[in-house]
Amino acid sequence: MNEPPLARYEATLQGLARKDRLRTLAPRAGLDFSSNDYLGFAASKRLGDAVAAAIERGTKVGATGSRLLRGNAPEHEALESDAAAFFGAERALFFGSGYIANFALLSTLVKKGDLLILDELAHASMHEGARAGRAEFRLVAHSDIDAFEDAIRRWRAEGGIGRIWIGVESLYSMDGDRAPIESLVELADRHEAFILIDEAHATGVWGSGGRGLAAAFEGRDNIMALHTCGKALGASGALVTGPGVLCDYVVNRCRPFIYATAPSPLMAVAAREALAMLVDEPMRRVELHEHVASASRQLAEHCGATPSGSQIQPFVIRDVTRTMAVAAALQARGFDIRGIRPPTVPERTSRLRISLTLNVGKADICAMVETLAEVLATA
Numbered sequence: 001m002n003e004p005p006l007a008r009y010e011a012t013l014q015g016l017a018r019k020d021r022l023r024t025l026a027p028r029a030g031l032d033f034s035s036n037d038y039l040g041f042a043a044s045k046r047l048g049d050a051v052a053a054a055i056e057r058g059t060k061v062g063a064t065g066s067r068l069l070r071g072n073a074p075e076h077e078a079l080e081s082d083a084a085a086f087f088g089a090e091r092a093l094f095f096g097s098g099y100i101a102n103f104a105l106l107s108t109l110v111k112k113g114d115l116l117i118l119d120e121l122a123h124a125s126m127h128e129g130a131r132a133g134r135a136e137f138r139l140v141a142h143s144d145i146d147a148f149e150d151a152i153r154r155w156r157a158e159g160g161i162g163r164i165w166i167g168v169e170s171l172y173s174m175d176g177d178r179a180p181i182e183s184l185v186e187l188a189d190r191h192e193a194f195i196l197i198d199e200a201h202a203t204g205v206w207g208s209g210g211r212g213l214a215a216a217f218e219g220r221d222n223i224m225a226l227h228t229c230g231k232a233l234g235a236s237g238a239l240v241t242g243p244g245v246l247c248d249y250v251v252n253r254c255r256p257f258i259y260a261t262a263p264s265p266l267m268a269v270a271a272r273e274a275l276a277m278l279v280d281e282p283m284r285r286v287e288l289h290e291h292v293a294s295a296s297r298q299l300a301e302h303c304g305a306t307p308s309g310s311q312i313q314p315f316v317i318r319d320v321t322r323t324m325a326v327a328a329a330l331q332a333r334g335f336d337i338r339g340i341r342p343p344t345v346p347e348r349t350s351r352l353r354i355s356l357t358l359n360v361g362k363a364d365i366c367a368m369v370e371t372l373a374e375v376l377a378t379a
Helices: 007-018 045-056 074-087 098-108 124-132 145-157 181-190 244-253 265-280 283-303 320-332 362-378
Strands: 091-095 115-119 136-140 164-169 194-198 223-228 238-242 312-318 338-340 350-355
Touching: 045 265, 074 091, 074 223, 074 238, 074 265, 091 098, 091 244, 098 124, 098 194, 098 223, 098 238, 098 244, 115 124, 115 145, 136 145, 145 164, 145 181, 164 181, 181 194, 238 244, 283 312, 283 362, 312 320, 320 338, 320 350, 320 362
Parallel strands: 115 136, 115 164, 164 194, 194 223
Antiparallel strands: 091 238, 223 238, 312 350, 338 350
16 A cells, blocks of 8 residues: 555544534633533532542552452442442442443343344444444434334334343433433333433432432333433442343443453542432532523523523534534633534534533523623624
């Protein structure tokens, strides 16, 4: 080959730049309207003190190995025990990230001969897990119960005899809308199916005591849930909750769990403290819900936005270039709001993703909405 070794990669990057899709890393700046630190736990003194106390008593920074070797620390087991009790599940397992957990579960538990049905807007980690697994999978229209059922019936009619798995988010990360969990559980029961529910953006914020939108169904034999620790819980990692048999199967057959160095014991300490904070500091959720209600009213009145009903408020602009220009103008005015483009979202749905957290106050929200309205009028 006469082509320089980096030429193909450079050409791809240049093509992304021409389409306004080139990603770059930017420092944190301005008021936080983009993070997933919904309850403001990440910088809380209580979480920091818990980690400092753990270091003082000798907890290691690194796990030093996989969970099946010497990496299984008492901090991991304490977190998993508390998490299972908190979420009402038989068992919990701690993973290094939500992405890895989704990928691991769908590439491990959904077996050859089974069918996996994913909501088309489910997180990228679910799609990657589906592609990596040995089962057949199909995508269906977003939150369309009839589409899920039609996919099951077609597969059975075509001769499919394995188990059905359904993969959804309870609260969708780019649209801020909720999955029809109760209807999905009823569907699963009719077809003896399993459901994996990604509670990443609901954990800590929605459901009884911040237990997630599927809290009423935890503990059932056909429910697996994923609760990330790096969003409302302010730490990192992810907790998978579900039947003990399935968790034991993961420990024995899931390569991303078996062969990965365990998460830091300090993150297990932080996540465990965050669960306690959900119980002890319920006013954080109340305050965040007030932010959601206030921002929804103002964005609808001043910017014509359709409220999502959650702390994730998309503002769809459609055009990529204009979306990124509006985001840049807001950032220049001191508001950290990011533009989201394809392929993260479908074509012609480029948007601002406005995230509401306790890292801002009511006055900040008012100022953000006023500035957005001004920028939209001129951009």
